[in-house]
Amino acid sequence: MKNRAVWMFYPMLPVLIGFYIPIILVAIEDGFFSSGPETSFVAIADLLLVLSTIRMVAVAALLATLVGLVDAVLMAGTRGPLRGLILILLLASFLIPPAALASAFQACIGASTLRATVRDEIGAILMLALRWAPVAAAILLAAASMWPLAQERALRSLPPGVALVTRLRGLRPSLLRCVGLLLLLMLPAAELPSYAGVETVSQRILARLTVGDAAEGWRLAMLMVTLVVPALYLLSSSSNDPERATRRHPVDGLPALRWANGFLWLRVLPAAALLLVLLYTAWPQASEIAIAGEELIDAVASIGLELPRALIASTLAILCGWRLADGGHRIGLLLLCLPTMLPGSLGAIAVARIYRPILPLWLDDLPFLLTVTQMCKLGALAAACGFVATCVLPASERVAAQLLPPTRARWRIRLPRALPVLIPAVGIGVALVLGEVEATLLLAPPGHPSTSLELHQMMHFRNDEQAARLALVLAILGATMAGLVGRYWKRGD
Amino acid sequence: MDMKRRWLWGSALLVWFLIWLNSQFPSDSRSVTIYCSHDRSHSQRILDRFEQETGIVVDAVFDTEATKTVGLTERIRSEQVRPRCDVHWSNEPLRAVLLAQDGHYEILPEGVGPGIDSRWRDEAGRWCGFAARARVVAIHPESLSSSEIPRSVEALADPKLLGKVVMADPRFGTTGSHLAILRTTLGPQRFRELLQGWKANRMQIVSSNSSSRDRVLSGEAWVGLTDTDDVEVVRRRGASIGEGFLPEDGVILLPNVVAVVKGCPHPEEAVQLVRWLLREEVEEWLASSSSRQIPLRNEVPVDASGLSLSQFEPLEIDWSAAADQLDDAVREAERILLNP
Numbered sequence: 133m134k135n136r137a138v139w140m141f142y143p144m145l146p147v148l149i150g151f152y153i154p155i156i157l158v159a160i161e162d163g164f165f166s167s168g169p170e171t172s173f174v175a176i177a178d179l180l181l182v183l184s185t186i187r188m189v190a191v192a193a194l195l196a197t198l199v200g201l202v203d204a205v206l207m208a209g210t211r212g213p214l215r216g217l218i219l220i221l222l223l224a225s226f227l228i229p230p231a232a233l234a235s236a237f238q239a240c241i242g243a244s245t246l247r248a249t250v251r252d253e254i255g256a257i258l259m260l261a262l263r264w265a266p267v268a269a270a271i272l273l274a275a276a277s278m279w280p281l282a283q284e285r286a287l288r289s290l291p292p293g294v295a296l297v298t299r300l301r302g303l304r305p306s307l308l309r310c311v312g313l314l315l316l317l318m319l320p321a322a323e324l325p326s327y328a329g330v331e332t333v334s335q336r337i338l339a340r341l342t343v344g345d346a347a348e349g350w351r352l353a354m355l356m357v358t359l360v361v362p363a364l365y366l367l368s369s370s371s372n373d374p375e376r377a378t379r380r381h382p383v384d385g386l387p388a389l390r391w392a393n394g395f396l397w398l399r400v401l402p403a404a405a406l407l408l409v410l411l412y413t414a415w416p417q418a419s420e421i422a423i424a425g426e427e428l429i430d431a432v433a434s435i436g437l438e439l440p441r442a443l444i445a446s447t448l449a450i451l452c453g454w455r456l457a458d459g460g461h462r463i464g465l466l467l468l469c470l471p472t473m474l475p476g477s478l479g480a481i482a483v484a485r486i487y488r489p490i491l492p493l494w495l496d497d498l499p500f501l502l503t504v505t506q507m508c509k510l511g512a513l514a515a516a517c518g519f520v521a522t523c524v525l526p527a528s529e530r531v532a533a534q535l536l537p538p539t540r541a542r543w544r545i546r547l548p549r550a551l552p553v554l555i556p557a558v559g560i561g562v563a564l565v566l567g568e569v570e571a572t573l574l575l576a577p578p579g580h581p582s583t584s585l586e587l588h589q590m591m592h593f594r595n596d597e598q599a600a601r602l603a604l605v606l607a608i609l610g611a612t613m614a615g616l617v618g619r620y621w622k623r624g625d
Numbered sequence: 626m627d628m629k630r631r632w633l634w635g636s637a638l639l640v641w642f643l644i645w646l647n648s649q650f651p652s653d654s655r656s657v658t659i660y661c662s663h664d665r666s667h668s669q670r671i672l673d674r675f676e677q678e679t680g681i682v683v684d685a686v687f688d689t690e691a692t693k694t695v696g697l698t699e700r701i702r703s704e705q706v707r708p709r710c711d712v713h714w715s716n717e718p719l720r721a722v723l724l725a726q727d728g729h730y731e732i733l734p735e736g737v738g739p740g741i742d743s744r745w746r747d748e749a750g751r752w753c754g755f756a757a758r759a760r761v762v763a764i765h766p767e768s769l770s771s772s773e774i775p776r777s778v779e780a781l782a783d784p785k786l787l788g789k790v791v792m793a794d795p796r797f798g799t800t801g802s803h804l805a806i807l808r809t810t811l812g813p814q815r816f817r818e819l820l821q822g823w824k825a826n827r828m829q830i831v832s833s834n835s836s837s838r839d840r841v842l843s844g845e846a847w848v849g850l851t852d853t854d855d856v857e858v859v860r861r862r863g864a865s866i867g868e869g870f871l872p873e874d875g876v877i878l879l880p881n882v883v884a885v886v887k888g889c890p891h892p893e894e895a896v897q898l899v900r901w902l903l904r905e906e907v908e909e910w911l912a913s914s915s916s917r918q919i920p921l922r923n924e925v926p927v928d929a930s931g932l933s934l935s936q937f938e939p940l941e942i943d944w945s946a947a948a949d950q951l952d953d954a955v956r957e958a959e960r961i962l963l964n965p
Binding site: 180 | 642
């Protein structure tokens with residue numbers, strides 16, 4: 133029992149240092165525990181806001197999962213080299229900042245035609261759902277890779293329609309988990325809802341921070357955590373049935389569906405159109421070629437300089453998640469998830485306030501605090517991929533590994549076998565770290581390159597062409613990541 | 626993978642890692658760190674000129690609207706015990722006033738910003754304003770005739786404009802400052818009535834001033850509260866959009882503000898940069914840029930397309946009083962306009 137607790141402690145270190153310790157200290161310092169005269173009124177108004185945010189995000193998560201389910205099932209029915217391209221286009225809507233695409237549209241077609249068709253909550257739900265649907269598809273594809281090979285082979289022998297329905301039914305147990313994870317990942321969303329004019333908890337927390345009322349920001353955060361944690365705990369306790377898996381296999385488990393490619397092409401048409409718009413906007417005029425070339429080189433250089441740090445942050449975070457999942461530490465996984473659901477500014481401010489004064493001066497110029505904070509923000513991804521990676525391990529190998537000393541079995545057998553899940557997750561983590569803005573703005577040392585920050589600044593000040601060029605560089609990076617993910621899934625084992 | 630290829634990949638990765646590691650450490654030259662929330666494309670050029678003239682390296686951190694101005698102001702607060710910022714260049718005054726009140730700024734030396742009137746400075750000399758923006762209403766040219774353009778914020782509650790007025794999120798940026806100033810001038814009761822009037826008139830709330838302008842451009846709204854720079858930037862791209870200065874309220878000018886952070890690591894360079902930023906030439910550059918700032922000195926030349934101080938009757942604003950109203954103004958706007 134004691135050993136188990138000790139082993140849970142080490143992978144929790146980054147999240148304890150980078151989130152829980154500073155958050156608790158700052159919350160006490162800001163008077164989180166002292167109540168003012170308006171507290172009860174504020175609590176009721178805030179409760180309504182938290183509930184409306186959860187409702188909106190839950191509907192968006194459900195919708196994203198349904199779209200992702202269709203994508204995931206049809207992806208299994210496609211074959212050939214086009215499959216990779218479709219995967220890349222599917223992921224494009226997630227990897228390119230949505231505001232960059234809106235900006236590109238505006239520059240290309242003109243502001244007068246950029247008339248939003250749907251506003252307010254429905255608009256926010258649609259935008260969130262479409263942005264996160266590819267992630268749902270990825271989660272469900274990963275879940276399908278847990279199925280026994282014999283079952284997949286049996287599917288191929290069925291008529292296409294029956295196989296499709298059977299696969300849909302087979303994915304049903306994973307749907308709830310997928311909705312839960314997406315809900316967690318979408319909760320801190322502020323940008324897209326605010327674009328649609330919808331108030332969310334994250335925006336209100338940011339509003340509190342702007343007027344220097346951090347204590348109320350903490351109260352709101354705590355309220356949200358209190359409401360979501362029980363649901364998360366229930367989700368993480370859902371049936372883990374590793375006995376079913378006998379061997380990993382590729383995800384193309386269905387017989388080839390003739391119409392699947394056509395349907396998926398229709399599905400990726402908006403993403404392809406948006407990419408073309410982006411390319412059109414980014415294409416420099418004859419007089420701008422030299423400047424555009426410089427900008428492109430700068431962007432690639434800054435991404436190149438950021439990549440090693442992003443890789444370190446993502447790898448460590450994912451390893452921590454896997455280690456906790458491998459040890460079966462449910463509470464640890466839950467604690468790992470929580471930083472993801474709060475706005476990045478909150479954690480970053482706490483980290484800066486607590487550690488900056490005591491950190492050695494030479495560390496001031498290294499993005500150490502930034503890296504730790506971004507690792508914490510990857511918590512839900514790390515926990516989810518750790519969970520999937522441990523489930524993927526065939527039961528026979530798990531049993532065989534128990535015959536070896538625990539440490540050897542963990543690092544020499546179970547970790548290498550989990551790599552097909554962990555490596556793509558590291559790739560997604562790298563993309564998320566490179567696109568992170570809030571903690572970067574608060575913690576990056578002056579002069580530190582940040583493509584995402586630059587992109588946001590350009591969009592704010594309507595430098596659409598430059599923004600489109602940067603977004604394209606990010607899209608190419610995303611495509612490379614997607615290519616890697618696709619390659620691993622294709623290989624299976 | 627054979628051994629040779631492994632070595633090749635390994636060496637390439639090592640070189641990459643070493644370049645990265647080298648890039649993480651600063652050089653030994655004289656430097657100054659500035660936190661800047663003004664438009665990067667304009668401020669970067671100005672800071673580059675400072676670098677060229679003085680040889681002092683400027684490490685700049687620029688703000689972004691994505692974090693709704695939580696960014697740099699909060700960063701300065703969180704670094705209070707050991708600041709790493711030398712100069713704060715804020716593009717709106719009230720949050721800088723709050724920072725000054727909380728003791729985050731040094732008192733500026735005598736004689737900085739010659740020619741800038743005392744109404745644009747802190748009484749205690751902790752910050753100095755320069756190059757302002759005006760709060761305006763963007764007008765959809767095909768929807769309203771010139772006689773129908775609202776002349777005060779109260780006119781935005783006119784039932785003729787039902788559902789056709791848009792404003793940025795009232796808690797952030799210059800919109801928040803505008804509301805705080807309105808609460809100071811109107812008093813709490815009239816301010817609440819104004820908000821209720823806007824609510825009854827189904828005022829649209831969007832994420833930012835630029836979104837407010839964009840809704841006017843698209844025709845979804847006829848009138849949008851925004852800033853002069855947001856209007857000008859699309860005009861220079863050929864868009865047709867009108868603007869009105871709400872003269873019955875008194876034109877609200879929000880200057881850029883510059884200050885030296887207390888306990889900063891490079892105080893000498895910081896003062897040098899502040900003096901440099903408060904020169905007339907900087908106001909002139911900002912006035913001629915697409916952000917169309919308004920110089921706070923009458924003697925600064927302005928293009929025909931630009932705006933000069935003599936064109937307006939700016940509202941007299943008590944910056945400290947307005948900053949004190951910010952919290953209440955934001956809360957009331959949130960309760961009346963935003964709560965579900």
